[in-house]
Amino acid sequence: MAPLPKHLTGDQASIDEFINQFDVFLFDCDGVLWSGDHLFPGTVETLELLRSKGKKTVFVTNNSTKSRADYLKKLTSMGIPSVEEEIFASAYSSAIYISRILKLPAPKNKVFIIGEAGIETELKSEGIEFLGGTDPALRRDITPEDYTNIANGSMLDENVGIVLAGLDFHINYLKLALGYQYLARGAKFLATNTDSTLPSAKTFFPGAGSISIPLVNMTGQQPLSTGKPSQAMMDAIEGKFQFDRKKACMIGDRLDTDIKFGLEGKLGGTLAVLTGVSKKEQWEVDDAPVRPHYYVDKLSDLMG
Amino acid sequence: MAPLPKHLTGDQASIDEFINQFDVFLFDCDGVLWSGDHLFPGTVETLELLRSKGKKTVFVTNNSTKSRADYLKKLTSMGIPSVEEEIFASAYSSAIYISRILKLPAPKNKVFIIGEAGIETELKSEGIEFLGGTDPALRRDITPEDYTNIANGSMLDENVGIVLAGLDFHINYLKLALGYQYLARGAKFLATNTDSTLPSAKTFFPGAGSISIPLVNMTGQQPLSTGKPSQAMMDAIEGKFQFDRKKACMIGDRLDTDIKFGLEGKLGGTLAVLTGVSKKEQWEVDDAPVRPHYYVDKLSDLMG
Known part of the structure; x- marks a missing residue:
């Protein structure tokens, strides 16, 4: 003790x-x-x-929704002098982990993102290919055809090797179905962080860990988290x-x-x-x- | 053994x-x-x-998305002769549980639904008041004002005494935020069922239990399930x-x-x-x- x-x-x-x-x-x-x-x-x-x-x-x-540049803006807006080099956010942490530690061999190294723009920005900064994320094509209801096309793989990118889940204010059934399917087919499971809640307005809202938990529940796998x-x-x-x-x-x-x-x-x-x-x-x-x-x-x- | x-x-x-x-x-x-x-x-x-x-x-x-009447149609369409009285589905099970066992005193006995129309139909059949569910007003992105209005309670119905979660093909961040807030304020937590997956097209999709699991993760509470x-x-x-x-x-x-x-x-x-x-x-x-x-x-x- x-x-x-x-x-x-x-x-x-x-x-x-x-x-x-x-x-x-x-x-x-x-x-x-x-x-x-x-x-x-x-x-x-x-x-x-x-x-x-x-x-x-x-x-x-x-905070996984913001890139380092976004977070610098936040620090600046709060009146705190800083530079981007001082900032280490969980989306950047995921990007570093994927590009410098995991280093999956191409071509099966694309990332399916469940999350917001900050993750996309940081993956781009490390030259990592991705799909999902803020793609407007996924911000919709699931259709009967989707079930078939997800099941037979025609809606999937066969080069996805990683599912990365962070806080996603646009989470929906379709994204969860796709995330599950990539994991079931062998993709590695990463999370920017696994905070169950997001403190805001003096109460709590769903945190990144409550966005990835359906995939944990479906697969029985825990993601590797790159956040505190x-x-x-x-x-x-x-x-x-x-x-x-x-x-x-x-x-x-x-x-x-x-x-x-x-x-x-x-x-x-x-x-x-x-x-x-x-x-x-x-x-x-x-x-x-x-x-x-x-x-x-x-x-x-x-x-x- | x-x-x-x-x-x-x-x-x-x-x-x-x-x-x-x-x-x-x-x-x-x-x-x-x-x-x-x-x-x-x-x-x-x-x-x-x-x-x-x-x-x-x-x-x-x-299956929590269908009422008994819906499910009868399914049996009939499969060629199976049946009558509604023979059908016992988890949404109906929830309705029975709420009206005949839980029996919360009015007025604080409304149900906030995370789920589809089958649940609404069955709650109506038992005379239970509800909100949420298929309400189109909740099928949208969360806004900055929502955080404030959820936190200060102005977006909440103070007579909600139960959160009932089933399979919801329209699950989103706003519904999860509202469900959490009702639970944090003392609502009872029920689930139609807690199946982690939904078998379809020879693979698996998110089941009702993977829709309610974010609320479990946020509150540390398990729902009472009214399904097998x-x-x-x-x-x-x-x-x-x-x-x-x-x-x-x-x-x-x-x-x-x-x-x-x-x-x-x-x-x-x-x-x-x-x-x-x-x-x-x-x-x-x-x-x-x-x-x-x-x-x-x-x-x-x-x-x-």
Whole structure:
């Protein structure tokens, strides 16, 4: 059992010691930097402080509907100065995984996407061929002919080797039927992330994991996730930024995704903030499955 | 461990003994009476034989998209003489369960349907108020305003007390978001049935259980199913037909739904046919979880 986390808020000596031991800070965004449309006071100044001390800042998000360029726009619109190179989103993580780790031999390496434009943009950036996704031809009801043509394969692309599922606001029966059929014929099953819910407007909406779960239910297969807390994402981040894990710290609000992600990745540190989903009571219980190394009441407490 | 089933095919004395001990025969349909659009030879004659001996025949189906009247049309179109009173489909089973067992007090007893017209017809037949279902207003993309209006409740009917999910060929993000929100606010969670797949065109398509599974994933709650093998369906059938379970036999092709349904319902008999999904090798293994009492190669073997 890990020890209880150290509370850094108001303890300047510990804050200095904390910051000094790391070169890289990985940030979850919603619940850490902002909540919904509300930027937390001091977020920009805290990031500036860390950067002024030569620290690398990386924004790590499971949002699969946005490409890195889209996500940069979001950071900018929230008033957070950033560059695309600092952004690591789950759609990009999938693209990296497919092109640099999975490396299926052509021609049977096309990706059938269940998801939005962000995934398409990132697959394109890695030169990966795909179909599905935002294709308007799939945004329709299933027809009697579709059953026959899916079953006999005439509606399928025989070069699909991967089904990649992320958050899809246009999910429908036809896409699920096609996704299942590719999996039944041997395609590999990937997910940008498997969050069951998407927090929005102070409640929850279906998350990427609730879009892919019908395929899990039909096939009995779990997808390989390239989002937090999957270590496929950590491996991809390390591959891109080439840092010493012992000198990196994950900052997040969710124990079961962010903090677990940092702990399983054997980073030098994990810092929880209390401005999002998880509460300190969750790690204070005796049998807490996940405990961060440190916590602050809010991110800007790091400014001392 | 139950003993191996008795093979009735070609054994006239055992067939006679089998038929004589039951008053009621519950039939699964697809895989027993027909396969897809192909009526098995001898199906009609076997049903006639049983009826001529004074046996009650009941058709028990998990098909939730059809009302009993719709299903009667299907039986008729397949060439099988029947009457609506012999049909017990999962949508009807849900309606019976809601009106006669659950009996939520008005006004908070409306049903939010994820599913097709068959469910609506059966709820109407029991005088149950509902929304959702085939409402064209829900067959659209989610909008930014929807997030706000779902979260603040202005898009919700405060009298919804039940979410009922069945097979929905028009499933979309908006319906899942609404279904989740009703459940999060305390609605009871029912499913017509939880079959993960729908067999069609010699392959599989998403079944009712793969439509409700996102809500299971989001809430951590399992729905109460009113389809095979759930005993809620058996209780409803018994309530309607008032028979002695010891004098009833379930006939089906699937061990994990039909045969399990009969065994858990403590019917006097279960008969497997080999013209559908399950194979005899499945019950012949030492640790077979489900074994029927009897089996025939095909239903018409009962004609001797």
